[in-house]
Amino acid sequence: MKYRLVAFGLLLAASSASAADDIDVKRGADTLVFGNCVPSLVVENKSVETIDYLQVDLVVALNSGQERTVELKSAYREGVLYPILPGGTATLRQHLDTSRAIGVPCGEVTARRAARTICEAAGGKACASTVSVQP
Numbered sequence: 001m002k003y004r005l006v007a008f009g010l011l012l013a014a015s016s017a018s019a020a021d022d023i024d025v026k027r028g029a030d031t032l033v034f035g036n037c038v039p040s041l042v043v044e045n046k047s048v049e050t051i052d053y054l055q056v057d058l059v060v061a062l063n064s065g066q067e068r069t070v071e072l073k074s075a076y077r078e079g080v081l082y083p084i085l086p087g088g089t090a091t092l093r094q095h096l097d098t099s100r101a102i103g104v105p106c107g108e109v110t111a112r113r114a115a116r117t118i119c120e121a122a123g124g125k126a127c128a129s130t131v132s133v134q135p
Contacts, residue, residue, distance in 0.1 A: 042091055
C-alpha cells in the first residue's frame with residue numbers, strides 16, 4: 001500500500017510538472033477599429049523554450065450564422081520577430097494591414113474556436129511544449 005501511495009505521488013508530481021511546461025493562450029481584450037471587432041489572445045509562456053513565432057487562427061461565429069477566420073499573430077511572419085521568453089507574456093493580434101477585418105462590431109460575435117495553431121521556437125523548429133488555447 002505504501003509503495004502505491006509513493007508511485008501515485010510521483011505520477012501526480014510528474015503530471016503537474018508537465019502542465020507547468022505548457023504555453024497557455026487565453027482570450028484577450030476585443031477592440032473596435034473603424035466599426036470592426038478586432039479580437040486578441042494573451043499568451044503565457046510557462047515553458048522553458050523561447051517562442052519565436054506564434055499564430056492562432058480563430059474562427060468567430062456571427063449573429064448572421066456566418067463564420068470568419070482571423071489570424072492572430074505574435075509578429076509579422078515575414079518581419080522582425082518578437083520572441084516570447086520563458087515566463088513571459090505577449091498579445092496575439094490581427095494585423096489589419098495584411099488580413100481582412102471581420103466586418104462587424106464585437107456585439108455580433110456569438111462564439112469563438114481555435115482552428116489552427118503555429119508555434120515556432122528558435123531556428124524555425126516546432127515548439128516542443130503543448131499549446132493550449134481557450135478562446
